[in-house]
Amino acid sequence: xxxxxxxxxxxxxxxxxxxxxxVGDGGALRSVQRPTPAQGGLPVVEAVIAAVAELGGQPxxxxxxxxxxxxxxxxxxxxxxxxxxxxxxxxxxxxGHFGVPVGLGHDxxxxxxxxxxxxxxxGAPRLVFVGIGTGISAAVVLDGQPLNGSAxxxxxxxxASGELCACGGLGCLETYxxxxxxxxxxxxxxxxxxxxxxxxxxGVQDGDLVAQLVWTxxxxxxxxxxxxxxxxxxxxxxxxxxxxxxxxxxLLSPLRTAVxxxxxxxxxxxxxxxxxxxxxxxHGAALLARRSLRGSxxxxxx
Amino acid sequence: xxxxxxxxxxxxxxxxxxxxxxVGDGGALRSVQRPTPAQGGLPVVEAVIAAVAELGGQPxxxxxxxxxxxxxxxxxxxxxxxxxxxxxxxxxxxxGHFGVPVGLGHDxxxxxxxxxxxxxxxGAPRLVFVGIGTGISAAVVLDGQPLNGSAxxxxxxxxASGELCACGGLGCLETYxxxxxxxxxxxxxxxxxxxxxxxxxxGVQDGDLVAQLVWTxxxxxxxxxxxxxxxxxxxxxxxxxxxxxxxxxxLLSPLRTAVxxxxxxxxxxxxxxxxxxxxxxxHGAALLARRSLRGSxxxxxx
Numbered sequence: 001x002x003x004x005x006x007x008x009x010x011x012x013x014x015x016x017x018x019x020x021x022x023v024g025d026g027g028a029l030r031s032v033q034r035p036t037p038a039q040g041g042l043p044v045v046e047a048v049i050a051a052v053a054e055l056g057g058q059p060x061x062x063x064x065x066x067x068x069x070x071x072x073x074x075x076x077x078x079x080x081x082x083x084x085x086x087x088x089x090x091x092x093x094x095x096g097h098f099g100v101p102v103g104l105g106h107d108x109x110x111x112x113x114x115x116x117x118x119x120x121x122x123g124a125p126r127l128v129f130v131g132i133g134t135g136i137s138a139a140v141v142l143d144g145q146p147l148n149g150s151a152x153x154x155x156x157x158x159x160a161s162g163e164l165c166a167c168g169g170l171g172c173l174e175t176y177x178x179x180x181x182x183x184x185x186x187x188x189x190x191x192x193x194x195x196x197x198x199x200x201x202x203g204v205q206d207g208d209l210v211a212q213l214v215w216t217x218x219x220x221x222x223x224x225x226x227x228x229x230x231x232x233x234x235x236x237x238x239x240x241x242x243x244x245x246x247x248x249x250x251l252l253s254p255l256r257t258a259v260x261x262x263x264x265x266x267x268x269x270x271x272x273x274x275x276x277x278x279x280x281x282x283h284g285a286a287l288l289a290r291r292s293l294r295g296s297x298x299x300x301x302x
Numbered sequence: 303x304x305x306x307x308x309x310x311x312x313x314x315x316x317x318x319x320x321x322x323x324x325v326g327d328g329g330a331l332r333s334v335q336r337p338t339p340a341q342g343g344l345p346v347v348e349a350v351i352a353a354v355a356e357l358g359g360q361p362x363x364x365x366x367x368x369x370x371x372x373x374x375x376x377x378x379x380x381x382x383x384x385x386x387x388x389x390x391x392x393x394x395x396x397x398g399h400f401g402v403p404v405g406l407g408h409d410x411x412x413x414x415x416x417x418x419x420x421x422x423x424x425g426a427p428r429l430v431f432v433g434i435g436t437g438i439s440a441a442v443v444l445d446g447q448p449l450n451g452s453a454x455x456x457x458x459x460x461x462a463s464g465e466l467c468a469c470g471g472l473g474c475l476e477t478y479x480x481x482x483x484x485x486x487x488x489x490x491x492x493x494x495x496x497x498x499x500x501x502x503x504x505g506v507q508d509g510d511l512v513a514q515l516v517w518t519x520x521x522x523x524x525x526x527x528x529x530x531x532x533x534x535x536x537x538x539x540x541x542x543x544x545x546x547x548x549x550x551x552x553l554l555s556p557l558r559t560a561v562x563x564x565x566x567x568x569x570x571x572x573x574x575x576x577x578x579x580x581x582x583x584x585h586g587a588a589l590l591a592r593r594s595l596r597g598s599x600x601x602x603x604x
Contacts, residue, residue, distance in 0.1 A: 126449075140534060142444065147428075151536030156567045158529050169566040227460050228530045232442060234453030264471040265458045 008289035009052045009059035012107060012281035013044070013066045015082035015134060019279070020051040022059060023286040030055055031282075040084025048090075049097050062094055063103045063289030065110040065281045072148075075104045101295070103288030107131075109146035110284025111276075112139035115239045118283060119275030124237035128229050130154070132222075132244035133278070134180045136173055140233070154225055173225055177218040179244045185214045201247040219251070223258030226269065230259075235267045241274030248273065310591035311354045311361035314409060314583035315346070315368045317384035317436060321581070322353040324361060325588040332357055333584075342386025350392075351399050364396055365405045365591030367412040367583045374450075377406045403597070405590030409433075411448035412586025413578075414441035417541045420585060421577030426539035430531050432456070434524075434546035435580070436482045438475055442535070456527055475527055479520040481546045487516045503549040521553070525560030528571065532561070537569045543576030550575065 007029070011020045018036055021028040032054050037043035052062060068080030075091025077083075095102035105113075112129035115121035121129065127141040136155035140147045155174035162171020175181050179197035186200045187193055190210045194200065203211025230236050244251060252271060260268045274280050309331070313322045320338055323330040334356050339345035354364060370382025377393025379385075397404035407415075414431035417423035423431065429443040438457035442449045457476035464473020477483050481499035488502045489495055492512045496502065505513025532538050546553060554573060562570045576582050 149536040150568045154533050157565045167566040231456050231459050234451040263459045264469040266452045
């Protein structure tokens with residue numbers, strides 16, 4: 001099958017940076033990263049095209065993993081707030097430029113699919129991938145199929161009091177349990193500016209009491225959320241990705257304990273770190289590219 | 303197709319009562335109800351057989367909807383605490399007695415399937431059926447398939463403080479938002495014994511402040527749970543069944559408002575009462591019976 005041995009370009013379009021990789025049979029041949037143009041709109045599309053061009057090589061297809069509301073079948077981004085994209089036919093724009101098939105997908109669902117097919121989610125009938133970075137969102141994969149639409153947007157809603165969130169809600173999980181929220185909470189309590197959540201994770205190890213307070217609040221919030229996942233879906237594997245997952249056992253050990261304490265009649269879930277760290281989106285984009293190659297091949301009738 | 307026009311016997315085996323109906327093309331021809339033997343075990347099986355026999359008629363198949371952990375393919379009840387059943391080959395026992403095929407299923411999943419195929423869940427790609435009676439549990443139906451195992455057991459776990467629950471947890475939804483929990487909370491606060499949650503619902507209408515307090519706590523707990531369902535699954539239709547659903551708009555109006563207030567980026571779900579009141583389990587059992595008839599017919603190869 002040609003699609004499985006092709007060289008493809010994979011792009012993960014984030015709110016902060018655009019990561020791209022030329023991927024062959026043996027993995028990434030070359031990677032580039034550039035900042036996402038802050039003004040959004042067409043300059044972001046141009047930056048995506050420039051990143052693919054910079055990779056060089058002979059990609060036979062391109063995979064694009066993007067945030068927001070994505071119509072994967074139509075190849076269109078319906079709405080991506082941070083990128084200021086509205087009803088953008090991104091697959092056609094990028095495909096038209098390079099003359100190859102383009103697979104477009106939602107970043108979190110693409111990352112979840114990478115974990116399911118190649119990473120920490122292999123063989124799990126029910127998998128929830130939780131990406132914790134600037135924000136928090138999840139993808140729910142049942143029998144290999146991610147749920148679409150607004151499924152998994154667990155960073156927002158559900159609480160009635162707490163800090164005001166960008167979404168307009170109060171006390172959303174994102175406000176205190178995302179990497180950005182943890183860093184903000186630490187600065188707010190300690191009065192000290194820090195570089196990010198990794199510094200808080202280090203403070204937890206070093207016995208910094210403010211860091212421990214902020215971290216425990218984040219862990220307890222994530223644990224309530226994950227216990228809710230298991231109470232609704234039953235036996236589920238949970239994979240934690242995104243920047244915060246790089247904290248490793250500083251995050252996962254107390255999280256596993258807290259989730260187990262919240263469950264009574266349900267099986268304790270297996271909670272694993274992403275096999276790809278903060279690069280699950282790139283791996284997912286490569287899968288989207290390969291799928292677009294298969295999609296353009298003649299179908300065998302049933 | 304013979305299976306679609308057959309007369310079948312449908313039995314909903316509950317912890318308090320066994321409801322049975324002889325069901326033809328036009329609906330129930332005859333219904334019987336008898337108390338569930340309190341000692342559990344084999345006497346419950348005998349009572350199920352007696353209920354089917356009492357229905358008379360010529361049922362061509364029997365459907366059994368039961369609580370607990372059910373192996374639907376094997377026709378076995380693995381574990382049903384209230385009925386004191388362990389590894390019970392119920393389908394073979396009842397089928398052997400009457401000499402007809404038996405379809406065995408989990409009561410909540412069967413009820414959800416009835417709503418999906420014939421009731422308030424028709425046409426919904428994602429449906430969550432929540433049964434609120436003595437306890438609280440739910441069934442999650444995605445593309446017509448209910449999730450199995452411990453999925454939907456939302457009555458238990460998830461909280462870290464509150465009243466001690468039978469499951470060993472603290473502050474479980476069941477302790478204060480089930481019909482039994484609402485009645486217990488009312489008695490505990492008012493010192494007055496009552497017949498059940500229906501009396502509390504009436505008190506809400508009549509301006510009884512204790513009733514309003516207890517009811518609001520239940521509604522808010524259910525709303526947090528349902529908001530969590532939508533945050534994880536995205537666009538979802540929610541159908542409320544079981545005894546408490548008979549309270550109608552006294553329950554549904556404040557529940558819809560409270561769920562909407564907890565959601566920001568997600569679509570507000572449609573929340574409907576069960577089309578079958580507290581008889582969704584019986585309708586589900588009839589579907590299980592019809593399915594067992596199709597299962598025993600020769601299969602057409604693909």
